[in-house]
Each structure stands twice: as C-alpha cells, then as structure tokens.
Amino acid sequence: xxxxxxxxxxxxxxxxxxxxxxxxxxxxxxxxxxxxxxxxxxxxxxxxxxxxxxxxxxxxxxxxxxxxxxxxxxxxxxxxxxxxxxxxxxxxxxxxxxxxxxxxxxxxxxxxxxxxxxxxxxxxxxxxxxxxxxxxxxxxxxxxxxxxxxxxxxxxxxxxxxxxxxxxxxxxxxxxxxxxxxxxxxxxxxxxxxxxxxxxxxxxxxxxxxxxxxxxxxxxxxxxxxxxxxxxxxxxxxxxxxxxxxxxxxxxxxxxxxxxxxxxxxxxxxxxxxxxx
Amino acid sequence: xxxxxxxxxxxxxxxxxxxxxxxxxxxxxxxxxxxxxxxxxxxxxxxxxxxxxxxxxxxxxxxxxxxxxxxxxxxxxxxxxxxxxxxxxxxxxxxxxxxxxxxxxxxxxxxxxxxxxxxxxxxxxxxxxxxxxxxxxxxxxxxxxxxxxxxxxxxxxxxxxxxxxxxxxxxxxxxxxxxxxxxxxxxxxxxxxxxxxxxxxxxxxxxxxxxxxxxxxxxxxxxxxxxxxxxxxxxxxxxxxxxxxxxxxxxxxxxxxxxxxxxxxxxxxxxxxxxxxxxxxxxxxxxxxxxxxxxxxxxxxxxxxxxxxxxxxxxxxxxxxxxxxxxxxxx
Numbered sequence: 001x002x003x004x005x006x007x008x009x010x011x012x013x014x015x016x017x018x019x020x021x022x023x024x025x026x027x028x029x030x031x032x033x034x035x036x037x038x039x040x041x042x043x044x045x046x047x048x049x050x051x052x053x054x055x056x057x058x059x060x061x062x063x064x065x066x067x068x069x070x071x072x073x074x075x076x077x078x079x080x081x082x083x084x085x086x087x088x089x090x091x092x093x094x095x096x097x098x099x100x101x102x103x104x105x106x107x108x109x110x111x112x113x114x115x116x117x118x119x120x121x122x123x124x125x126x127x128x129x130x131x132x133x134x135x136x137x138x139x140x141x142x143x144x145x146x147x148x149x150x151x152x153x154x155x156x157x158x159x160x161x162x163x164x165x166x167x168x169x170x171x172x173x174x175x176x177x178x179x180x181x182x183x184x185x186x187x188x189x190x191x192x193x194x195x196x197x198x199x200x201x202x203x204x205x206x207x208x209x210x211x212x213x214x215x216x217x218x219x220x221x222x223x224x225x226x227x228x229x230x231x232x233x234x235x236x237x238x239x240x241x242x243x244x245x246x247x248x249x250x251x252x253x254x255x256x257x258x259x260x261x262x263x264x265x266x267x268x269x270x271x272x273x274x275x276x277x
Numbered sequence: 278x279x280x281x282x283x284x285x286x287x288x289x290x291x292x293x294x295x296x297x298x299x300x301x302x303x304x305x306x307x308x309x310x311x312x313x314x315x316x317x318x319x320x321x322x323x324x325x326x327x328x329x330x331x332x333x334x335x336x337x338x339x340x341x342x343x344x345x346x347x348x349x350x351x352x353x354x355x356x357x358x359x360x361x362x363x364x365x366x367x368x369x370x371x372x373x374x375x376x377x378x379x380x381x382x383x384x385x386x387x388x389x390x391x392x393x394x395x396x397x398x399x400x401x402x403x404x405x406x407x408x409x410x411x412x413x414x415x416x417x418x419x420x421x422x423x424x425x426x427x428x429x430x431x432x433x434x435x436x437x438x439x440x441x442x443x444x445x446x447x448x449x450x451x452x453x454x455x456x457x458x459x460x461x462x463x464x465x466x467x468x469x470x471x472x473x474x475x476x477x478x479x480x481x482x483x484x485x486x487x488x489x490x491x492x493x494x495x496x497x498x499x500x501x502x503x504x505x506x507x508x509x510x511x512x513x514x515x516x517x518x519x520x521x522x523x524x525x526x527x528x529x530x531x532x533x534x535x536x537x538x539x540x541x542x543x544x545x546x547x548x549x550x551x552x553x554x555x556x557x558x559x560x561x562x563x564x565x566x567x568x569x570x571x572x573x574x575x576x577x578x579x580x581x582x583x584x585x586x587x588x589x590x591x592x593x594x595x596x597x598x599x600x601x602x603x604x605x606x607x608x
Contacts, residue, residue: 009406010372016403024400028391031432105352106387111375112404273354273368 014116021120022127029128040132043088044081050204051077051144066209071147072235076206078140079148079231085129086162087226089170090118093190095177099272108269115174115261122170149236157243161230164250169226171257178261181268196221202228222253281328281363281377281455281488283349288358290319290344290512318344320512321358328455329486331478333493333503333520337601341512342492343382346458349490350380363456363488376405379454381445383461388433394444395429398451405452412451419447422477439470446474450481457481457489463498475501496593510601524590527600531570533563535577536585550577564591 029036051074058070068076098104107114150158176193180186198204199214201223207215218224229246232238238246296314297307319341326332336342347353348360351367351374360367365374388397395416402412420429423443428436436444442462450457459478463471475498482489482502493499499506499520506523508516516523533551537559547553550573551565565573570588577583590596 013403013406016406017400020400020403024389024392024396027396028389031391102382102385105347106385108352108370109350109375109378109380110404111372117404269370270354273352 013112017112017116018120018123021117022124025121025124026128029125036128036132040129040136043084044136047077047080047084048140050080054205055144066206068206068209069147071145074144075146075148075235076231078137078144078146079234080203080227081140082130082133082137083162083165083227083230085133086126086166087169088126088129089122089166089173090177093177093180093186095180096186099180104272108272113265115265118174119170122166126166148234150234151236153240154233154236154238154243158230158234161233161243161247161250164247164254165226165230168222168250168253168257171254171261172222175257175260175264178264178268181271197223197226200224201226202231206232222257225250225253281486282361283324283326283363283456283488283490284359284361285325285345285349286323286359287321288319288323288345288348288360289317289321289356290341290348290353291356292316292318317512319348319355319509322509322512322514324507324514324517326488326490328488329482330505331482331489331491331502333499333506334490334509335492335499335506335597336509336515340509340601342509343460344512345509346380346460346490346492350378350458351375352380376452377454378456378458379449379452380458381449381460381462383442383459383464386433386441386445388441388445388448390434391432393430394425394433394436394448397433398429398448401448401451407452415451415453416447419450419477422480423447423473439466442466442470442474443477446477453485455485455487457487457491459489459491459493461493462491463493463495471495471497478502496597500593508597508600515600520593523600524593524596528590528596529567529599530564530591531567532589532591533565533570533574533577534585534587534589535561535563535581535583537561538582538584545581 054065054068054073054077055070058065058068058073063069065073095104098107104114107117110117173193176189177186179189183189199210200207200218200221202218203223207218207224207228210218218228225246229238229250233243233246292315293313294316295307296312297303322341322345334342334345344353348355349362349367351370354368363374363377365371365377367374367378388394389400398412398416401407402409407415420426423446425440425443425447428440429444429447433441433444446462457478462478463474466474478489478491479502481487489502491498491502504519506516506518506520507514508523516526532554539559544556544558547556547561547563551563551569554562554564556562563573574586574588577586
C-alpha cells in the first residue's frame with residue numbers, strides 16, 4: 001500500500017518523473033505534427049521580421065548598424081531562432097488556465113511538486129522543438145548567409161549557457177505565474193512581463209543597439225541572460241570575462257527565482273486551498 | 278502505520294463571496310466599497326469512518342459534499358474543525374498522505390487528453406514510485422476488469438464519457454490508495470457502465486480493505502455499494518447511519534401493491550384508501566401515510582377480492598428527495 005520515500009528514493013522518483021514526463025511531452029507533440037509546425041512558423045515570424053528590417057537598415061547605413069554587419073544581424077537572428085526553441089517555457093498565463101480548468105487541483109493531489117512535472121514536460125517539448133527547428137535553421141542559414149565566428153571554447157560553452165538560459169526563463173516565468181493565485185485577471189501582468197522581455201532581453205534588437213539607459217536597466221533584469229547572452233556567445237562576441245559574469249548572473253537568477261518560488265509557493269497553495277477552485 | 282480511517286470533528290468551511298446589486302451604479306460602488314457575504318458551505322459536521330467501510334455521502338447540489346471531499350483530500354483548508362485521514366492531517370499535504378489517497382471527480386479528467394491513457398499511467402508509476410513489476414501486474418489486471426484492453430491505447434480525447442471514466446478509475450487506483458474519495462464517479466454514464474464502475478469499486482474495496490467515501494446522485498450506486506450513508510444539507514449533517522434506517526426515519530409513506538381477482542368489469546374507487554399511483558384492471562399501486570398503513574391494509578382485505586398484497590417503502594430516490602425538500606432542521 002503506501003510507499004514511504006526517503007531522500008534517495010525521492011530523487012529517484014523525480015528523475016523518473018523527468019524521464020517519463022519528457023517522453024510524454026514528445027508523444028504529445030507527435031500527436032499534432034501540423035500544429036507543432038504551425039507553432040514553429042509562428043515562433044519564427046518574429047525574428048525573420050527583425051532580420052529583414054535590420055538587414056535593410058545595414059544596407060541603408062552603408063554596411064553596419066551599431067557595430068553589426070548584415071551578416072552578423074543574420075547570425076544574431078538565426079541563433080535567436082534556435083535559442084528561442086530552448087527557452088520556451090511554461091507561461092505565467094498557464095497557471096490561470098490550470099486553476100480555472102481544475103488541472104492544478106489534480107496536480108496538488110500528487111506527491112510530487114507541479115514544478116517537477118513542468119520541468120519534465122519542458123524537457124521533452126524542447127527536444128521536439130529542436131528537431132522541428134533543424135530543417136528551418138538550415139534553410140535560414142543558406143538564405144541569409146550569417147557571419148558566425150565562435151572560438152572553440154565559445155562553442156563548448158554554448159550548450160551550458162543555453163541550458164542555464166532555459167532555466168532562468170523557466171523559473172522566472174514560474175515565479176511570475178504564481179501571482180495569479182492573488183489575482184483572477186493576470187493578463188495585464190503577463191503583457192507587462194512580455195513587453196519588458198521584448199525590450200530588455202535582446203529579443204527585439206541586440207542590446208548594444210539599445211539606448212544606454214535601456215542597457216543599464218537590462219543589467220538589473222533577468223531577460224538578457226535568456227536571449228542576448230547565449231546569442232552573443234555563439235556569435236563569438238563574448239570575452240572570457242563576460243562569459244564568467246554571464247554564467248554567474250544566470251546561476252544567481254535561477255537561485256533567486258527558485259528561492260522566490262519556494263517562499264511564495266507555500267503561500268500560494270495556502271491561498272488556493274483557502275479559496276478553492 | 279496508517280489505518281485508512283477518516284475522522285471529522287466539527288468541520289466548517291466558510292467562503293467569503295463578493296456580493297453586489299445588478300447594474301452599472303452598483304458595479305462602480307463595489308469598486309470602493311466591496312461587499313462580501315459569508316457562505317457556510319460546511320457547517321460543523323462530524324463523523325467517523327472505519328477502515329474498509331464504503332459510505333455514501335448524500336446531499337442535494339450545493340449541500341457541501343464536494344467541499345467536504347476537497348477538505349478531506351487536502352485541496353481545501355478548513356475554516357475550523359479537526360480532520361484526520363489515514364493518520365494524517367490532510368491540509369498539511371504530506372507526501373505520505375498524498376500517496377495514500379485518491380480523489381476522483383466524475384466531471385473532471387486527470388488523464389492527459391492528447392495521449393493514450395496507458396502513457397499517462399506510466400507517468401503515474403513514476404510519480405508514485407510504483408515498482409515496475411507491481412505496476413504492470415496491477416495495471417493489466419485493472420485494464421482487464423474494466424474491459425479497457427484496446428481503449429487504453431487510444432488518445433483519451435477519442436474515448437466516450439464512460440470509457441474515459443473507466444480509464445480514470447484505473448489511473449486513480451494504480452498506486453493502491455487506502456482511502457478513496459469518489460465524487461460522482463458514474464455521472465452521465467449509461468446503466469452498464471455504471472454497473473461496471475460499481476463492481477470495480479466493490480472489488481477494490483474488498484481486495485485492499487480500502488475506505489471509500491462516495492457521493493452520487495444515482496441511488497443505484499448508493500444501494501449497491503453503501504450500507505451506511507451520511508446525509509448533509511445546507512452544510513449540516515442530517516443523518517448518519519444505515520441506509521435502511523434512513524428510509525425508516527425519513528419515509529412518511531408506504532407503498533401498497535394490490536393484485537385482485539376479476540371484478541367483473543367493476544372499477545372500485547381506490548382513492549378512498551389513499552393516493553393512487555397506478556391503476557390497472559387487476560393491479561393497483563397506492564401510497565398511504567405510514568401510520569395509516571395497518572388500517573388501510575385491513576380495509577382493503579375486507580372490502581376487495583385481494584389475491585396478493587405487498588407493503589413496501591417508497592423508492593430510495595423519493596425518500597432522499599423528501600429529506601432534501603424538508604425544512605432545515607438541526608441534528
């Protein structure tokens with residue numbers, strides 16, 4: 001009947017949850033190949049618009065804007081498309097939906113934290129997104145001829161930075177999502193979050209092109225470590241010092257968001273169980 | 278060691294519900310002066326359920342049944358009162374507690390809609406840390422009993438309501454919980470499906486000595502599974518005891534079924550004996566007050582050529598209906 005789990009058993013359970021949950025996310029994506037493709041196209045429209053605009057701007061400016069040539073812009077936004085597949089994460093609005101349709105209640109009845117289920121699902125989801133990205137990435141590469149010149153250490157460091165970028169975005173978004181336990185209408189907060197991300201992450205334009213004040217503000221926010229930093233690293237534009245600072249910032253943001261989640265989650269569940277759904 | 282028992286003492290749950298008049302003026306006023314009303318969803322109920330018991334938890338819509346089940350499963354924090362389920366305080370939501378319970382809500386699916394149920398079961402195996410061999414043996418046994426063999430391989434969205442409910446039940450019991458909270462598990466299902474779910478619950482209860490608290494609007498569920506029922510209304514406990522006692526206590530009437538020999542085409546005035554439910558040439562069903570039943574029976578036997586007469590309690594549905602329709606009383 002009941003299986004009382006010690007620490008080691010819990011770790012084993014969580015690893016199994018990640019493995020099975022990841023596999024289920026892959027199965028889910030395979031159920032809807034067309035929807036997955038459309039999702040991918042939707043994700044790609046945004047950087048392709050930026051790419052076309054900035055490529056035209058560099059030509060108009062005589063070859064470079066803010067230190068970026070057309071080829072570097074091409075490299076920036078093509079890597080953007082790859083980084084985006086990795087840092088896709090459960091959105092804050094997802095909590096609203098889960099509370100409203102009763103999914104969260106079901107998750108709270110299980111002896112694992114919902115964040116573990118989400119982590120597992122994201123793992124499988126990213127695997128499929130990368131698989132879907134490969135042919136599109138190749139086409140973009142052939143079409144726009146990017147200038148990408150990473151050194152060997154930058155190539156080796158990229159997967160680590162990419163993984164950390166995914167975790168920064170995942171944990172920060174989870175933290176923001178918890179706000180919906182206190183407000184039924186979280187839509188405006190979500191809009192604000194994504195607007196801030198668009199401006200201060202390097203998602204819209206490389207941060208170097210942004211005004212100085214925006215670059216300063218970005219220094220205090222987590223967003224640049226989820227887009228700008230991994231992209232710049234693979235472009236070969238990050239020094240070893242900047243790499244160290246960047247990884248430190250990524251780890252710090254993950255820890256800060258994780259501690260925030262731990263603190264708020266208890267109160268959020270308490271609130272949920274007081275009000276019900 | 279847990280005992281799978283459930284103890285509820287003076288349990289209360291009060292919701293604060295926003296309240297305002299209709300119209301724009303009231304809406305604007307509510308922005309500055311928000312009015313709330315206290316709704317006592319559960320109002321001081323107490324009961325004890327022993328390990329292995331199957332108890333029917335009855336009440337009309339809004340009586341507080343689901344709120345109580347949610348508090349017992351740790352999904353809602355009680356306003357006051359004491360709760361103990363399988364030796365745990367539910368609202369603490371300890372892992373060991375969650376390992377020992379299940380809550381099945383007939384109107385809410387926990388299975389992943391997009392993939393076959395058999396894949397979701399695998400996730401449950403990981404979540405509950407069920408040993409692989411045990412998992413496969415139990416899963417296959419339950420799938421066989423529920424006749425789900427091919428259905429668990431289809432995406433859940435392609436299953437009918439009944440098939441989905443059967444698949445839900447299997448998923449909910451794979452970790453062998455000792456305490457089952459079942460909220461309308463047969464709602465919307467046809468008679469055959471209802472029967473199969475009932476048989477499954479009964480078999481699980483007997484096999485694992487599991488404690489079951491079941492809400493259902495189908496009295497057939499309650500009659501088939503529950504010797505004991507707890508009735509709540511307006512959040513208060515109205516009755517806790519044997520189903521037969523419930524009928525005895527709350528049924529104010531008796532049903533008399535008469536079969537008569539040939540009356541040579543004459544139709545007697547049966548209304549003088551009681552309320553006529555149905556009347557055929559040689560068979561009449563009457564409803565009479567419980568206290569009048571002996572006298573009416575004697576008169577019928579004296580006045581008419583009765584060949585057979587039975588005195589029954591009215592159907593359980595009617596008894597329950599009369600309980601809920603009765604003015605609010607305190608126990």
